[in-house]
Amino acid sequence: MAMTYKIETQAPSSCTFDQLQQFERLVLSGGEVIPAGLTGRINRSFRLAWALDGFEIVAVAALKRPNERYRSSVFLKSGTSEAPNSWEAELGWIFVSEGHRRNGLARRLVAALFQEEPSRNAFATSREHNDPIMPLLEEFGFVIEGNPYVSENGEYNLVLHLKQA
Template sequence: MNLETTIKKPADCNQEELADFERLINEGGEVTAVGLRGRILQAEKLVLINQAGKCVAIGAIKNPNPGYKVGVFNKAGVAASQQYKFELGWLYVPEEERGKGNGRELMRVITESLIGQKSYATTRENNQVMHKLFEAFGYTKAGKSYPSQNGDYLLALYTSG
């Protein structure tokens, strides 16, 4: 597969890496573009997976805003959000790169970086591929699904630990 994985703080990324990351988040179409670069720069770590000079997967270990985090857990009907320091987010594999193990590699890199630390993630209720990936890497669905603020779909909360 010959993948090149980069995991580093946003401040350590060059402008090309940040631009690729932001472009792919926007391509995914599920995140508000307003203020996105600022939110990217606040992440704990960014993960970019490249193959033959092309970015084939991205993801982040995010430092969620405390109010946002409490809101997510409350909407899902789950207590104890304070246990979870990090959020997995912006996990995205371009459509033409799916089915090649890129999502699995992305999750492997992220979860290895988080060993011993509790984290959470949200995904569309109907995204069975992500549900299987989360479960394969030790995440469990928590609480009930709730309406997204970014579209007409439900979100599911997954937690580790």
């Protein structure tokens, strides 16, 4: 029997404390995010999305509002000639809990975010050889820009992807 999930998106300001805590817990469980300052970064986002299995959040994604220094750093490290200030939103924190993968949840969350925020230029970063995420980003109009660069979080390269509204 196929599982049924409820997809929701909200601005952080209209989320409950419990929703924000569940969202943050799931983002942290992915192990790809620096925990320091995460609560504030979540609260500054344009929009959060999650998939519910009953009352439990089992997958998350967001259109983040990165600060200018971080955004400029990403664009500089990638070697792109694109102006960082033209890309105000960052798609990220895409994470699906282990038992809920391969159900199209990441795709549904990204679709919901861009349905709610269609007029924002967005960027995303991914690991250079992250095979599951590359086709998903392409499907939503992201193109690789610049060159792979070394991540500050580990021994791997990151790739910059851009999507015009």
